[in-house]
Amino acid sequence: MTIKSEEEPKSQKEFLKLADRLSYVPSYIFAKLDAEKQELQKKGVDVIDLSLGSPDLPSPEVVIEECIKAVKEPINYRYPPFWGQTKFKQAASEWMNKRFSVNLSPENEILPLSGSKEGITHLAFAIINPGDLTIVPSPYYPVHARGTLLAGGMVHELPLTEKNNFIPDLDSIPQSVLDKAKLFFISYPNNPTGATCDFEFLERVVHLCKKNQILLVSDLAYSELTFDGRIAHSIFEVDGAKDIAIEFHTFSKTYSMAGWRIAFVVGNSKIISAIYEIKTNTDYGVCNIIQSASIKAFSISLSEHKKTAKIYEERRDVMLTKLKKIGWNIPTPGGAMYIWLPVPKPYKSSFDFCSALLHKAHIATIPGGSFGTYGEDYVRIALVDKKERLSLAVDRMEKAGIVFLR
Numbered sequence: 180m181t182i183k184s185e186e187e188p189k190s191q192k193e194f195l196k197l198a199d200r201l202s203y204v205p206s207y208i209f210a211k212l213d214a215e216k217q218e219l220q221k222k223g224v225d226v227i228d229l230s231l232g233s234p235d236l237p238s239p240e241v242v243i244e245e246c247i248k249a250v251k252e253p254i255n256y257r258y259p260p261f262w263g264q265t266k267f268k269q270a271a272s273e274w275m276n277k278r279f280s281v282n283l284s285p286e287n288e289i290l291p292l293s294g295s296k297e298g299i300t301h302l303a304f305a306i307i308n309p310g311d312l313t314i315v316p317s318p319y320y321p322v323h324a325r326g327t328l329l330a331g332g333m334v335h336e337l338p339l340t341e342k343n344n345f346i347p348d349l350d351s352i353p354q355s356v357l358d359k360a361k362l363f364f365i366s367y368p369n370n371p372t373g374a375t376c377d378f379e380f381l382e383r384v385v386h387l388c389k390k391n392q393i394l395l396v397s398d399l400a401y402s403e404l405t406f407d408g409r410i411a412h413s414i415f416e417v418d419g420a421k422d423i424a425i426e427f428h429t430f431s432k433t434y435s436m437a438g439w440r441i442a443f444v445v446g447n448s449k450i451i452s453a454i455y456e457i458k459t460n461t462d463y464g465v466c467n468i469i470q471s472a473s474i475k476a477f478s479i480s481l482s483e484h485k486k487t488a489k490i491y492e493e494r495r496d497v498m499l500t501k502l503k504k505i506g507w508n509i510p511t512p513g514g515a516m517y518i519w520l521p522v523p524k525p526y527k528s529s530f531d532f533c534s535a536l537l538h539k540a541h542i543a544t545i546p547g548g549s550f551g552t553y554g555e556d557y558v559r560i561a562l563v564d565k566k567e568r569l570s571l572a573v574d575r576m577e578k579a580g581i582v583f584l585r
């Protein structure tokens with residue numbers, strides 16, 4: 180390999196040309212809405228911000244206390260161990276066993292991450308070659324598709340519609356797609372639709388991926404946020420799933436720790452090692468202080484999670500009841516922390532509707548189009564404010580004449 184000498188002059192054109200991959204993930208339209216929101220806020224407008232899925236609830240006291248202790252330990256100022264702290268991985272393994280009755284080796288089947296989002300991108304760089312294909316149910320959490328696009332791969336979107344309860348129709352996937360696909364994402368409870376799936380769906384998707392030799396990726400970000408008595412399952416509750424699957428877990432939603440940037444991935448050891456290879460070549464691992472503090476979160480009882488889920492369930496109910504009064508009669512989300520709201524007439528796109536919500540009612544939401552092709556007829560409302568504020572948001576919509584007239 181020849182390395183160009185530093186003295187060799189670079190042309191101006193080469194210097195300014197950014198990598199092609201940046202053009203595969205355009206986000207400027209949505210950045211525009213965000214800038215408009217900030218402009219309003221600067222002017223002192225009380226914007227009800229229901230855009231990002233960033234929990235407004237406090238992080239657990241036990242984690243905060245442990246963090247204060249950990250920050251005073253000089254050992255934690257050094258680089259963390261590449262594979263993550265052993266005690267973190269042991270605690271993660273025990274939690275997976277307590278919660279889902281599954282066995283995962285702390286040695287090679289668990290890796291701490293600086294958030295699932297980072298891990299999912301690293302996964303794509305570890306698996307996807309230019310031109311490779313990933314199957315992604317759509318609408319999707321953006322990085323499920325964008326990781327593959329950044330790695331130069333292609334995405335096959337499987338429509339999630341109200342008619343199919345936002346569960347993909349596995350029988351509709353062409354065999355040519357299954358033959359080519361390297362990755363298949365699933366994520367239930369689902370962002371942005373709020374849908375949940377039953378265990379039988381997990382069994383079917385494991386079977387399909389085994390048969391077609393596709394790596395199945397379960398993103399279980401909302402495992403503890405389920406409503407009306409539902410319980411989410413790990414993919415590893417399905418026999419033999421470890422042969423072909425990995426699963427992402429995050430502290431962001433369960434423990435309201437989105438800003439702490441801590442998550443972990445579990446499952447097939449070969450794939451965990453591949454993510455590790457990318458991670459260690461781009462990063463030193465999760466900050467020791469954060470790992471030490473987060474271990475405490477694993478000791479929080481499962482019944483505490485039910486209380487958190489109840490808060491979101493009540494918020495959901497407040498919003499759905501009030502939205503119904505102004506024309507929206509929509510399916511009840513079984514989990515996660517979102518309302519997936521159809522765009523009413525006369526708005527031509529999810530962007531137009533979001534813009535109206537922002538400027539006429541001072542409510543910030545996310546246009547469904549940013550969650551993929553099959554999101555375009557919706558906007559996403561995140562239930563990240565108190566019931567009173569959510570209720571006020573719907574009052575503002577009504578006052579601004581924003582009702583469902585389709």
Ligand SMILES: Cc1ncc(COP(=O)(O)O)c(C=O)c1O
Binds near residue numbers: 294295430441
């Ligand atoms: C499905 C899903 N996965 C992952 C994440 C992000 O997780 P983290 O904060 O660990 O990067 C989100 C955030 O909204 C999400 O909705």
